[in-house]
Amino acid sequence: xxxxxxxxxxxxxxxxxxxxxxxxxxxxxxxxxxxxxxxxxxxxxxxxxxxxxxxxxxxxxxxxxxxxxxxxxxxxxxxxxxxxxxxxxxxxxxxxxxxxxxxxxxxxxxxxxxxxxxxxxxxxxxxxxxxxxxxxxxxxxxxxxxxxxxxxxxxxxxxxxxxxxxxxxxxxxxxxxxxxxxxxxxxxxxxxxxxxxxxxxxxxxxxxxxxxxxxxxxxxxxxxxxxxxxxxxxxxxxxxxxxxxxxxxxxxxxxxxxxxxxxxxxxxxxxxxxxxxxxxxxxxxxxxxxxxxxxxxxxxxxxxxxxxxxxxxxxxxxxxxxxxxxxxxxxxxxxxxxxxxxxxxxxxxxxxxxxxxxxxxxxxxxxxxxxxxxxxxxxxxxxxxxxxxxxxxxxxxxxxxxxxxxxxxxxxxxxxxxxxxxxxxxxxxxxxxxxxxxxxxxxxxxxxxxxxxxxxxxxxxxxxxxxxxxxxxxxxxxxxxxxxxxxxx
Numbered sequence: 128x129x130x131x132x133x134x135x136x137x138x139x140x141x142x143x144x145x146x147x148x149x150x151x152x153x154x155x156x157x158x159x160x161x162x163x164x165x166x167x168x169x170x171x172x173x174x175x176x177x178x179x180x181x182x183x184x185x186x187x188x189x190x191x192x193x194x195x196x197x198x199x200x201x202x203x204x205x206x207x208x209x210x211x212x213x214x215x216x217x218x219x220x221x222x223x224x225x226x227x228x229x230x231x232x233x234x235x236x237x238x239x240x241x242x243x244x245x246x247x248x249x250x251x252x253x254x255x256x257x258x259x260x261x262x263x264x265x266x267x268x269x270x271x272x273x274x275x276x277x278x279x280x281x282x283x284x285x286x287x288x289x290x291x292x293x294x295x296x297x298x299x300x301x302x303x304x305x306x307x308x309x310x311x312x313x314x315x316x317x318x319x320x321x322x323x324x325x326x327x328x329x330x331x332x333x334x335x336x337x338x339x340x341x342x343x344x345x346x347x348x349x350x351x352x353x354x355x356x357x358x359x360x361x362x363x364x365x366x367x368x369x370x371x372x373x374x375x376x377x378x379x380x381x382x383x384x385x386x387x388x389x390x391x392x393x394x395x396x397x398x399x400x401x402x403x404x405x406x407x408x409x410x411x412x413x414x415x416x417x418x419x420x421x422x423x424x425x426x427x428x429x430x431x432x433x434x435x436x437x438x439x440x441x442x443x444x445x446x447x448x449x450x451x452x453x454x455x456x457x458x459x460x461x462x463x464x465x466x467x468x469x470x471x472x473x474x475x476x477x478x479x480x481x482x483x484x485x486x487x488x489x490x491x492x493x494x495x496x497x498x499x500x501x502x503x504x505x506x507x508x509x510x511x512x513x514x515x516x517x518x519x520x521x522x523x524x525x526x527x528x529x530x531x532x533x534x535x536x537x538x539x540x541x542x543x544x545x546x547x548x549x550x551x552x553x554x555x556x557x558x559x560x561x562x563x564x565x566x567x568x569x570x571x572x573x574x575x576x577x578x579x580x581x582x583x584x585x586x587x588x589x590x591x592x593x594x595x596x597x598x599x600x601x602x603x604x605x606x607x608x609x610x611x612x613x614x615x616x
Contacts, residue, residue, distance in 0.1 A: 143267070144390045147274040154282035155383045159376065160453035161289055167372030168295075169281065169302065170379045171236050174356075174363030175243030176250055179225070181352035183217045183251040186345030188258040189352075193344060194336050195262050204324040205332045207259055211323070214251050221247070235368050242303045249306035256313045263320055269313045276312070280305035351491050357498035358530070362505060362519050369509035370516070378516040381460035388433045388468045403476060407484050415480070416544045423475030423546030424554055425601040428593060430469040431558045435585050437465050439565055440578030447575060463520035467527050475546040477534040486541055493533055501526040550598040561589050 159166045187210040195203045225244055229237050253273060260269045284302045287293040293301070333341070366375040406415040441461065445454045481490050504526055508518035539545050565585035570577040593599050594606055 143271050143274050147278045148387045148390055150275070150278040150282070151383055152387055154278075154285075155380050156448060156454070157450060158282045158285050158289075159380060160450040162285060163373045163376030163380075163453070164371075165285065165288065165295065165298070165376070166379055167367055167375030167377075168236065168239060169284075169299070170363045170375050171367045171372065172239050172243045172246065172299070172303075174360055175240060176246040177356050177360050178353070178364070179221055179244060179247035180250040180254065181349060181356065183214055183221055183247060184254055184349070184352070185213065185217050186348035186350075186352070187213050188255045189348035190341055190345045191255065192258045192261060194341065195259075198332075198335060201324065202332050202335055203262075204322065205326065205329060206336075207255075207321070208323045208325060209329050209332065210255055211252070212327075214255065218248055218251070236372070239299070242299050245303050246306045249310045253306075253310050253313055256310075256317050259321060260313075260317055263317075265317070265320055268316050272309050272312045272316075276305055276309040277302075347488070347491065351494055354491065354494040354498045358494050358501055358526075361498075361502055362523065365502075365505050365509060366516060366519060374516050377457050378460060378519060380454070381457045381464050381516075381520065384437075384461050385464035385468050388430055388437075388465060389472065403479050403483050407480070412542055412544060415542075419475055419480070419544055419546045420548045420551060421600060423473060424548075424551040425599055426472040426475065427469070427551070428554060428558075428599045428602060430472040431555075431562075432586055432589060434465050434469045435558065435562045435565070435589070436582040438462065438562065439581040439585055443575065443578035459517050460520045463517070463524050467520075467524045470524075470531060471527060473546075474531045474535060477531070477538055477546070480538055480542070481534065484541070486537070489537055493530060493537075496533065497526055497530040500529060550596075553596070554593065554598050557592055558589060561585055561592075 191206060191210050195206055198206060222244070225240055228234070229240060231237070253269075257266065257269050257273065260266045280302055284293075284298040287301065288295060288298040362378060363375060366378055402418060403415065406412065442455070442458055445451050445458070448454065478490060481487060481493075501523065504522035505519055508514055508522050512518055514521070535545065562585060565581050568581065568584065570580050573580050590602070593602055597603055
C-alpha cells in the first residue's frame with residue numbers, strides 16, 4: 128500500500144468517522160437518555176456479540192490479510208472461501224457453548240443472548256469481507272456501511288419504541304436485522320470486484336501455506352482480538368451483571384461522548400502506518416523519532432483543545448438541553464473517560480511502532496496485561512466498593528495509563544526513542560495554565576452562556592499561542608493552507 132492510497136483512505140476514514148460520531152452524538156444527547164435501561168440492554172447485546180465474533184472468526188480474517196498477497200489469483204480466492212467455511216464451523220461450536228452457558232441460572236440478561244449471537248454472525252462475516260476489501264484497496268464503501276448503518280438504526284429503534292408503540296422485542300429485532308442489512312450491502316459491493324471459488328478441495332492451498340503456520344498466525348490474531356475486548360469493552364458486560372442495565376446506559380453515554388475526542392487520531396494513525404513500516408524495515412529511526420514526537424504532540428494538542436472545552440463548558444451545555452436531568456449525572460464519567468482518551472492520544476502511535484517491528488508479539492502481551500488488569504479492577508470496584516460507574520471509569524483510566532506507560536517503556540528500551548521533546552512539554556504546560564485561568568475567570572456576567580466565553584477564551588488563546596510559537600508544526604501548516612485557500616478566493 129503506498130502513501131497516496133493511505134492518505135486517501137485516512138481522509139475517508141476521518142470523514143466517515145466524523146459523520147458517524149455526529150449521528151451518535153446527537154442521538155446520545157437527545158434520544159438515548161430517555162430510556163437508559165434500553166440503552167444498557169443494547170450495549171450488553173453489543174458486548175456479547177463482541178465476545179462471540181472473534182471466536183467465530185478465530186483469526187481467519189487477519190490471516191487472510193497476511194497470507195493472501197503471497198498467493199496467486201486462484202489460491203487467493205480459495206483462501207477466502209476456506210475462511211468463510213471455517214467461520215461456519217466456529218458458529219456451530221459457539222452455538223453449543225452459548226446453549227450451555229444459557230442454563231446458568233445466576234446470569235443476568237441471558238434472554239438477550241439470541242440477539243447478540245445473531246449480530247456476532249453478521250460481524251464475523253463483515254470482518255472477513257472488510258479484510259478482503261482491504262486487499263483490493265476498496266475499503267471506503269464497506270467502512271461507510273459499517274460505521275453508518277448501526278448508527279442510524281439504533282436511534283431509529285429507540286424512536287420506534289418510545290413514540291410509535293414498538294415493543295422492546297420488536298425494537299431489538301429491528302436493530303439486529305440492521306446488521307444483516309449491513310452484511311448484505313458489504314457483500315454485494317465486495318463481490319462486484321472479487322469472485323470466490325466454491326470448493327472443498329484446499330490441498331493445493333495448504334501446499335503453498337503450511338497449515339501449522341496458518342493456524343499459528345490465526346490463533347495469535349484471535350488472542351489479540353479477544354484480548355482487546357476484555358481490555359476495552361468488558362465493562363458493557365460487567366456493569367449490567369453487578370449494577371443494572373440503566374447504569375450501563377449511563378456509562379455508555381459517557382463512553383460515546385468521550386470517544387468523539389479520539390476521531391482525529393484514527394486518520395493520523397492510518398496516514399503514518401506506511402512511514403512507520405518503511406522506517407522500521409530500513410532500520411532508519413531518525414525520521415521515525417521526529418515523526419513519533421510530532422504526531423504525539425499534534426494529537427495531544429487536538430485532544431486537550433477538545434477536552435478543555437468539555438471541562439469548561441459541558442456542564443453548562445447540558446443544563447440548557449431538554450435531557451439535562453438525565454445527562455448531568457454522567458459528567459464525572461465523561462471527565463474521566465475524556466482524560467483517558469487524551470492520554471491515549473498523547474502517547475502517539477506506539478502500538479503501530481511495535482506492530483510493524485520484529486517485536487510485534489509484545490502488543491499481545493500488553494493487551495493481555497491490560498485485559499487482566501481491567502477485569503480485575505472492574506471486578507474489585509463493582510463488588511467491593513460503592514463507587515459504581517465512576518469507579519469503573521477510574522479503573523479504565525488506571526488500566527490504560529499502565530498500558531501506555533508499558534508500551535512507552537518497551538519502545539524506549541528497544542528503539543531508544545520517546546514521543547517527548549521540549550516543545551511538547553511547553554505545549555502541555557501552556558495548555559494546563561490556560562485551562563486553569565479559563566476555569567477560574569469570573570465570567571458569571573454572561574449568565575447561562577458563560578461557557579461559550581470560557582471555551583472561546585481557552586481555545587482562541589491556546590491556538591494563537593501555538594501558532595505564534597510554532598510548537599506544533601502540523602497546526603501551523605494547516606492554518607497556512609487554509610489562509611492560502613481564502614486568499615485565492
